[in-house]
Amino acid sequence: MKSIEGGFPEYAKFEPTAPGRDYYDPDNFKDELENIWFDTWLLAGREEEIPNRGDYKTVQIGNENFVLTRGIDGNVNGFYNVCRHRGSRLCTKESGHFSQGRIICPYHSWMYSADTGELSKAPNISDDDEGFNPENHALVDIKVESWDGFLWINANPDSPTLSECFNLPESWSIYEKYEMERLKVGKTGTYKVNANWKLLMDNAEECYHCGTIHPELSKSTPPMQPRQWVDEEVPETKVLKHVGSMGLNPGFERCNIDGNAYRPVFPSLSDEDARKISYLHIFPHAYLCMASDYVFAASIFPIAPDYTIVKGYWLFDPDELEKDDAYLQDAIEFWDITCQEDWAACELAQQGNESRSYQNGGTLTPIDWRVANFKKYIKNEMNNN
Ligand code: FES
Ligand SMILES: [Fe+2]
Numbered sequence: 001m002k003s004i005e006g007g008f009p010e011y012a013k014f015e016p017t018a019p020g021r022d023y024y025d026p027d028n029f030k031d032e033l034e035n036i037w038f039d040t041w042l043l044a045g046r047e048e049e050i051p052n053r054g055d056y057k058t059v060q061i062g063n064e065n066f067v068l069t070r071g072i073d074g075n076v077n078g079f080y081n082v083c084r085h086r087g088s089r090l091c092t093k094e095s096g097h098f099s100q101g102r103i104i105c106p107y108h109s110w111m112y113s114a115d116t117g118e119l120s121k122a123p124n125i126s127d128d129d130e131g132f133n134p135e136n137h138a139l140v141d142i143k144v145e146s147w148d149g150f151l152w153i154n155a156n157p158d159s160p161t162l163s164e165c166f167n168l169p170e171s172w173s174i175y176e177k178y179e180m181e182r183l184k185v186g187k188t189g190t191y192k193v194n195a196n197w198k199l200l201m202d203n204a205e206e207c208y209h210c211g212t213i214h215p216e217l218s219k220s221t222p223p224m225q226p227r228q229w230v231d232e233e234v235p236e237t238k239v240l241k242h243v244g245s246m247g248l249n250p251g252f253e254r255c256n257i258d259g260n261a262y263r264p265v266f267p268s269l270s271d272e273d274a275r276k277i278s279y280l281h282i283f284p285h286a287y288l289c290m291a292s293d294y295v296f297a298a299s300i301f302p303i304a305p306d307y308t309i310v311k312g313y314w315l316f317d318p319d320e321l322e323k324d325d326a327y328l329q330d331a332i333e334f335w336d337i338t339c340q341e342d343w344a345a346c347e348l349a350q351q352g353n354e355s356r357s358y359q360n361g362g363t364l365t366p367i368d369w370r371v372a373n374f375k376k377y378i379k380n381e382m383n384n385n
Contacts, residue, residue, distance in 0.1 A: 018198075019360055022198070023198060023350065023353040024350075024353065036381045036382070040381075042061070043151075043282065044078075044144075045313075046149055046315075048185055053101060054070065054114055056069035057094065059153065064080065066142055079117050084138070085137075086107065088105050103139070110123075110137075117139035143155075143157070148181040149183065175280060177268040178269075180288075180295060182318065183295060184321055185314065186320075186326075188313055189311070191312065191343055195343070201284065202375075203349075204298075206370055207224070213344075216257060219259075220256065221246040238283070243278075246279075255276075255277040255334070256291070262330050265293055284377070284381075296315075296331070297313040297315065299312075312339060
């Protein structure tokens with residue numbers, strides 16, 4: 001195990017933030033969607049949100065909307081939520097079920113196979129009609145992959161696999177002990193934040209703010225403690241960031257709102273692991289907070305330059321969820337409060353980033369070194385595409 005002295009590495013230094021404009025300019029936002037969001041693997045939810053054939057959920061990113069649905073072969077397929085006739089949105093709900101595996105457009109009733117996206121029927125139009133070949137009008141698909149129960153999407157048809165992009169085999173093994181494929185969603189949350197998406201990730205990349213805005217989190221895991229890297233052999237990849245573990249306050253048995261143990265520790269964790277919470281961040285938009293008896297996952301989605309939606313997932317041992325007296329509130333409240341504290345701070349930052357006095361931006365301190373890394377990632381993605 002390797003820890004970082006004082007919580008940040010030697011190369012951390014003072015440097016400028018991105019200019020304020022990057023956090024509100026509509027053209028920059030559009031460029032980010034094209035160069036980052038529609039060209040990378042994104043955490044779009046959990047397998048168990050759509051357990052059966054025909055179940056679907058939708059994902060909004062900027063003005064695009066995607067539908068994820070489980071096909072007859074059990075795999076999850078992803079499509080742009082756009083009818084090929086005259087462009088109507090197909091599913092208007094956030095989630096639901098396609099009866100008999102059919103997606104029917106609400107405008108003129110074109111019908112698609114939810115299993116393949118193929119156009120199966122267009123009312124009053126025959127396959128023999130000159131100039132019309134149903135094969136040319138299938139829904140436009142996107143890539144979908146599953147990773148330990150999490151669903152990932154990628155709108156770039158030429159993208160390498162998730163495993164290739166994430167360098168998964170060696171990177172992920174260190175978290176196998178949390179057995180995330182086995183865990184199930186006990187609670188979801190949706191947060192609407194009036195701030196640019198990057199401010200939310202910037203915020204997630206530092207705990208400099210923890211002492212100021214997170215009294216509950218700070219009580220459970222004191223801020224500014226050196227974070228242990230999970231293993232020095234594990235490389236950080238372009239998108240996977242092993243943020244490390246924080247130790248519990250001596251009076252706490254669990255990383256939650258009051259420190260009490262309401263559920264057993266995950267079976268594969270050591271006594272040492274049980275007294276920690278470990279963090280895995282995935283650029284550009286997600287992080288996993290792995291406590292000893294639950295996992296909280298947050299997935300951040302840009303909607304407009306100054307508006308972002310965050311989906312939160314609380315994952316628990318399925319055996320615990322089945323209990324009549326299952327108690328989850330300690331974990332739910334802990335991250336619900338912490339999220340709200342974070343998003344309120346991001347909204348304040350948004351207001352300042354839009355000020356004419358902030359057009360050249362501000363300062364990243366050495367303690368903000370992970371924010372600096374995120375800034376570098378954004379810059380590279382924007383320049384390389
Ligand atoms: S727009 Fe969908 S059927 Fe016409
Ligand atoms: Fe925070």
